[in-house]
Amino acid sequence: MKNSMFLKKVKMKLYQLKSNVLTISNGHHTFALTSLRADVFILNKMSYIPIGTILNERFVMERHLGAWYGESCYHGKDSQDDKQIVLKAFVPADPRIQAYVDFFKECSGMQGIPTFIAHFSTDDSEFIAHEFNGVVLRGILNARMFHISLENTIRLGYRLFRILHAIHLKGYVHKNIQPLSIVCDVGPDEELVVNLSYFGHAARIDELPSNNRIILGPHHSLHVSRGGAYSRIDDYISVVLVMLSCQTINPFDFNTNWHLTHVQKKENFHANPYAVLTPETMWLGDLYLQLEEMRSDRLSHLQVMAALRRAVPGFDPQTAITYRNAADSVYHLID
Known part of the structure; x- marks a missing residue:
């Protein structure tokens, strides 16, 4: 959902955007959302990926879960081993990408932690893929x-x-x-x-x-x-x-x-x-x-x-x- 639609739906207006903090108001209360990228609240720059699309020659997109704070999330299947996965798409240079990569280097597959599968890029997005069940x-x-x-x-x-x-x-x-x-x-x-x-x-x-x-x-x-x-x-x-x-x-x-x-x-x-x-x-x-x-x-x-x-x-x-x-x-x- 585009940001303008979201703000309209909750009957709030854009109040201020500066210093990586988005502040919105409903006329009575003001809320400050500290963002890792200020622009993700204004426009999700990533393209919607149609269901059935195959990414990186192996990942089949099955369901779009939604987009939050500049991260777009999809359920899919890894055609190489038939495992259920989640694909998380970010705009390039989003600091969360490196956070995922670094964390999975140390913790992938531990008890309670999914197995990391891939990190790859398309024209306008970077993806993290890991196993997902439940x-x-x-x-x-x-x-x-x-x-x-x-x-x-x-x-x-x-x-x-x-x-x-x-x-x-x-x-x-x-x-x-x-x-x-x-x-x-x-x-x-x-x-x-x-x-x-x-x-x-x-x-x-x-x-x-x-x-x-x-x-x-x-x-x-x-x-x-x-x-x-x-x-x-x-x-x-x-x-x-x-x-x-x-x-x-x-x-x-x-x-x-x-x-x-x-x-x-x-x-x-x-x-x-x-x-x-x-x-x-x-x-x-x-x-x-x-x-x-x-x-x-x-x-x-x-x-x-x-x-x-x-x-x-x-x-x-x-x-x-x-x-x-x-x-x-x-x-x-x-x-």
Whole structure:
């Protein structure tokens, strides 16, 4: 959808565009979107690729998933080995391209990380191709009205922390953990597998600030939202906020508390996370504050995993995620 159509649809007008920050207003509130390329909000320069097109002599385009912030995404098939893939198209020189390439050099094929397949160019776009199976967590949560059982929420978080710990040991931070970057799929043993699928902002832990700026969202920490340097703790806090979303607790959602800015919502939660929690999720408030306290010391992965094991007495978070297939959709509905 072209930017002008988008702005019309949400009844907002272009307010200001400068210094790589797009600011839009609906007459009552102003929102600043920090962009890694200011022009991607004005015009998607990449051409739409017809379904059935074969790219790089092997990748068959099957479905256009959409375009966000200058990235156009397609589902397809690798004709060489008949595997399902995702192709992500960017305008040339987009810094996310190199982020993908560098990350996959170190982490491709690790548990929870898809296998990198190719990086290639066409006339007006550069593509990243990697394996893709399953459905995004956001779709599952939508189908479940943003609520899954506490036990499955803990199982999901346990698996995400384990994936991130492995990434961190490789020297990388993910920087964009949210329901749209998490994928669930049924494995060979019929267990539900949790994977990550987006790495456009992944970077080395010690990397200096670059022009590959993060699009701030509900699942980023207060520290990052205020412009602080990203660390492993911020990845972990994002998982805590995803777990809250799985329990229908979304205090940072764009449609919640419109009178507050993104940072103000984060500040309110940080000051008293328990105010929005249920009795069953108070321990997630404890975990959030524990992670924030670790900023002054160091992240302890073992303490985080121990907190998940203590959340429900006698419960093992390593047990299988329970789910059912919806007869009328492709989603694996987590119980």
